[in-house]
Amino acid sequence: MGETKVIRIEDVSKFVGQTVKIGVWLRQKRGSGKIAFLQLRDGTGFMQGVVSVGDVDEATFKLAEHLKQESSFYVTGEIHQDSRSEFGFEMAVSDIEIVGESEDYPITPKEHGTDFLFDERHLYLRHQKPFATMKIRDEIIRAIYDFFHKDGFLKLDSPIITDSAPEGTTELFPVKYFDKDAYLSQTGQLYAEAGAMAFGKVYDFGPTFRAEKSSTRRHLTEFWMIDAEMAWMHQEDSLKVQERFIAYLIERVVDNCQVELKMLGRDVEKLRAYTKLPYPRISYDDAVKLLQDNDFKIEWGVDFGSPEETFLAKRFNSPFFVVNFPKAIKAFYMKRHPSRDDVVISADMLAPEGYGEIIGGSERDTDYDYLKQRIISQHLDLSEYSWYLDLRKYGTVPHSGFGLGLERLIRFIAGEDHIRETIPFPRTLNRLHP
Numbered sequence: 001m002g003e004t005k006v007i008r009i010e011d012v013s014k015f016v017g018q019t020v021k022i023g024v025w026l027r028q029k030r031g032s033g034k035i036a037f038l039q040l041r042d043g044t045g046f047m048q049g050v051v052s053v054g055d056v057d058e059a060t061f062k063l064a065e066h067l068k069q070e071s072s073f074y075v076t077g078e079i080h081q082d083s084r085s086e087f088g089f090e091m092a093v094s095d096i097e098i099v100g101e102s103e104d105y106p107i108t109p110k111e112h113g114t115d116f117l118f119d120e121r122h123l124y125l126r127h128q129k130p131f132a133t134m135k136i137r138d139e140i141i142r143a144i145y146d147f148f149h150k151d152g153f154l155k156l157d158s159p160i161i162t163d164s165a166p167e168g169t170t171e172l173f174p175v176k177y178f179d180k181d182a183y184l185s186q187t188g189q190l191y192a193e194a195g196a197m198a199f200g201k202v203y204d205f206g207p208t209f210r211a212e213k214s215s216t217r218r219h220l221t222e223f224w225m226i227d228a229e230m231a232w233m234h235q236e237d238s239l240k241v242q243e244r245f246i247a248y249l250i251e252r253v254v255d256n257c258q259v260e261l262k263m264l265g266r267d268v269e270k271l272r273a274y275t276k277l278p279y280p281r282i283s284y285d286d287a288v289k290l291l292q293d294n295d296f297k298i299e300w301g302v303d304f305g306s307p308e309e310t311f312l313a314k315r316f317n318s319p320f321f322v323v324n325f326p327k328a329i330k331a332f333y334m335k336r337h338p339s340r341d342d343v344v345i346s347a348d349m350l351a352p353e354g355y356g357e358i359i360g361g362s363e364r365d366t367d368y369d370y371l372k373q374r375i376i377s378q379h380l381d382l383s384e385y386s387w388y389l390d391l392r393k394y395g396t397v398p399h400s401g402f403g404l405g406l407e408r409l410i411r412f413i414a415g416e417d418h419i420r421e422t423i424p425f426p427r428t429l430n431r432l433h434p
Contacts, residue, residue, distance in 0.1 A: 004019060004020060004021045004076055005018075005020050005021065006020070006021045006022070006023070006074075007020045007021070007022060008022065008042055008043075008044045008045075009022060009024075009040070009041070009042045009044050009045035009046070009047050010044035010045045011044075012047065012079050012089045012091075013088070013089060015079045016079050016080065016081055016089070017078065017079065017080075018078065018079060019076065019077060019078045019079075019094065020076070020077075020078075020079060020091075021074055021075070021076045022040070022042055022074070022075055022091075023042060023072070023073075023074055023099070024040040024041060024042045024049075024072070024073065024074075024075050025040070025041050025042070025070050025071065025072050025126065026038060026039070026040065026067050026068070026069060026070060026071050026072075026073070026102075027039040027040065027041050027046065027069070027070075027126075027127075028069065028109050029064075029067060031051075034052065034053040034054070035050065035051065035052050035053070036050075036051040036061070036064045036065055037049075037050055037051075038050075038051060038064065038067065038075070038093070040075065040091075041126065041131075045087065045259075046087060046128065046131075047085075047087050047089060047090060047091065048082070048085060048087075048090040048091070049075050049077060049090065049091040049093045050090055050091065050092055050093060051064040051093045051096075052092070055092060055093070055094060056093065056094060056095070060093075060094075060095060060096055063096050063098070064093070064096060067096075068101070068102045068103060068105070069102060069105045069108070069109075070102040070105045070123075070126070071098065071100065071101055071102040072098075072099045072100040072102070073096050073097055073098045073099050073100075074095075074096070074097040074099065075091065075093055075095070075096055075097075076093070076094050076095040076096075076097075077091040077092045077093040077094045077095070078091065078092045078094070079091055080092055086259075086262070087259075105123070106120055106123065107120055107123055107124060107127065114418065125424065128263050129263065129264065131260075131263070132257075132259075132260035132261070132263040132264050132414070133260075133264070133410065133414050133416065133422055134424060135257060135260045136253055136257050136260050136261070136410060136413060136414050137406075137410050137422060137424075139252055139253055139256050139257050140249055140252070140253060140406070140409065140410060140413070141406075142252075143248060143249050143252035143253075144205065144226060144249065145205075146252075147244075147245055147248050147249070148203050148228070151201070151241070152200075152201055153201045153202055153203050153228065154195070154199045154200075154201065154202045154203075155202070155203055155204065155205065156191070156192065156195045156199075156202050156203075156204055157188075157204055157206060158185065158188025158189075158191040158192060158204045158206065158227070159185060159188075159191065160184065160185045160206065160207065161175060161177055161182050161183070161184065161185070162182060162183055162184075162185050162186075163177075163180065163181075163182050163183070163384055171186065171210045171211050171212055172184065172186055172209070172210075172211055173209050173211045173221075184208075184209040185206075185207075185208050185209060186208060186209065186210060187208055187225060187227060187403060188204040188206065188208070188225065188227045189227045189229065189401060189403060190333070190388055191204070192204050192227045192228070192229040192401060193229050193333075193364060193388070193391060193399065193401065194387070194388075194391060195229065196229035196230060196231040196399055196401070197231060197391055197395070197396075197397070197399075200230070200231050200232070201228075201229070201230045201231070202228070202229055203226060203227060203228040203229070204225075204226070204227050205224070205225070205226045205227075206224065206225065207222060207223070207224055207225075208222075208223060208224070208225040209221060209222050210223075220407060220423070223405055223406065223407050223408075223423075224405075224406040224407065225403055225404070225405055225406065226403065226404045226406065227401065227402075227403045228241070228245075228401055228402055228403075228404075229364075229399060229400075229401035230399060230400055230401060231397050231398075231399045232397050232398060232399070233398065233399060233400045234363055234398055234400060235335075235345045235346075235347065235361075235362065235363040235400050237400070238361060238363070238400035238401065238402060239281075239321060239323075239347060239361075240278070241402075242321075242347075242349060242359055242361065242402050243277050243278060243279045243319070243321075243349075244277065245404075246274075246279075246319055246349065246358070246359070246409075247274070247275040247276075247277055249409065249413070250271055250272075250274050250275050250413060251272075251275045253271070253413050254268055254271050254272050254275075261414075264414055264415055264416075265415070266413075266414060266415040267415075271413065273317065273318065274318050274319060274352065276318065279318055279319050279320050279321060279349070280316050280318065280320040280321070281320065281321045281322075281323055281347075282312070282315075282320065282321070282322055282323070283322070283323055283324050284322055284323065284324050284325045284326065284343065285300070285324070287304070287308075287312055287322050288300050290312070290315070291308055291311065291312070294311065296308060296311070300326070301326045301328060301329065302329070303325075303329050304322075306354075306356060309350055309354070309356045309357065310354035310356075312350060313350055313351065313352050313353060313354050313355070313356075314354075316352060317352060318352055319349055319350065319351050319352060319358070320349070320350055320352075321347045321348065321349050321350075322347065322348050322350060323346070323347045324337060324343045324344070324345065324346060324347075325343060325344060325346045325348070326342060326343055326344075327341070327342055327343055327344045328342075330344050330346055330362070331362075332371065332374035332375055332377075332378050332380075333362075333364050333365060333371065333374075333388075334346050334362040334363070334364065334365065335362065335363040335364060335365040335366070336365060336370070344362060345362055345363040346360075346361065346362035346363075347359075347360075347361055347362065347402075348360050348361075349361075351408075351412040353412070353415075355408070355411060355412035356408065357408070358404060358405065358408050358409050358412060359402050359403065359404045360402065360403055361400065361401055361402025361403065362400065362401070362402075363398070363399070363400040364399050364400060364401065366392055366396040366397070366398065366399075367392065368389055368392040368393055368396075371388075371389060371392060372389060375389075406422075407422040407423055410422035
């Protein structure tokens with residue numbers, strides 16, 4: 001008789017009626033008397049192993065009864081279909097081979113607070129909710145690369161340490177770069193603009209940093225950002241790219257993460273409806289008036305907070321754009337409106353259900369003298385932007401772009417309450433924030 005085949009839980013459907021071996025950890029167990037039900041995981045999925053007195057020797061059954069949470073072992077048995085379980089399969093266990101003991105595992109099968117779970121994030125990753133969220137995160141990342149590749153974009157990597165502050169210095173982490181002042185990158189957008197002038201359509205994807213002392217549900221000091229820049233493109237065409245992009249990412253998750261969405265209790269049909277294009281658009285002017293008409297104490301020229309975004313989201317059943325924001329609250333590089341000096345050609349995409357902004361973008365201004373004056377007026381060091389101004393000196397073209405925060409997008413698609421649930425590991429320094 002040949003050696004028992006070692007497989008993974010995600011592949012058990014191919015081995016129904018066969019005896020196999022799987023390396024697993026114990027999530028939980030229950031049972032008494034002559035049967036023990038073992039809840040197993042192996043990193044690819046979750047399933048149940050059933051240990052019956054009549055199927056194993058006395059030592060194996062006693063071992064099963066005394067297994068501790070998160071013990072690791074090889075489990076051998078025959079795979080059966082099981083229509084009663086969400087997974088659809090279970091194992092009739094015939095042998096257990098202990099690999100690693102576990103004592104006093106801190107995340108017990110009871111309710112735990114958010115702060116406790118994030119302090120134990122290195123262990124919490126093993127549980128179903130973060131498992132599902134990280135699988136969705138992985139699918140979204142692969143879909144991001146696929147979308148841009150199919151759409152003719154080139155990937156470039158912007159530097160993580162920079163000498164300039166594209167959106168102001170107040171939210172940047174300063175670092176010492178040998179004998180020079182520098183910053184952890186706030187965005188790769190300006191570098192992506194240089195790439196667009198060379199390759200037409202480019203994107204970057206990497207970590208960015210904001211020194212905001214915030215512990216709100218939608219802020220992080222470190223997060224992953226996608227910046228896309230497109231030469232020969234005005235804002236309206238950019239909005240079409242953005243909505244196709246988001247619809248594609250949602251569709252990929254719906255198609256390939258059904259089990260994970262079910263674990264999180266996410267309504268798949270609701271998500272599927274968010275792939276219908278085009279997405280609605282509302283001007284900043286109209287949004288402010290709508291808020292004022294509904295008793296919000298907001299003045300024109302102020303950015304929206306969570307209450308305002310949530311109210312606006314209830315007016316739409318899909319992601320939507322708020323377009324043409326006041327110039328005073330947007331970055332210096334955004335293009336002036338052709339008929340108004342107080343607004344810029346810009347757009348934020350807001351997610352439905354109150355999940356807030358997921359994309360920010362604009363058409364980029366191409367006027368050398370105007371941008372020079374904007375840099376000076378915002379008290380930025382002109383010498384640090386000489387290379388950026390060069391892009392307007394040597395063959396400038398209309399171009400537009402956008403930035404998308406990965407964690408915010410995952411929070412929306414996965415239906416998470418807190419944005420920190422979408423990152424793999426704890427940002428321990430966040431605990432220093434007030």
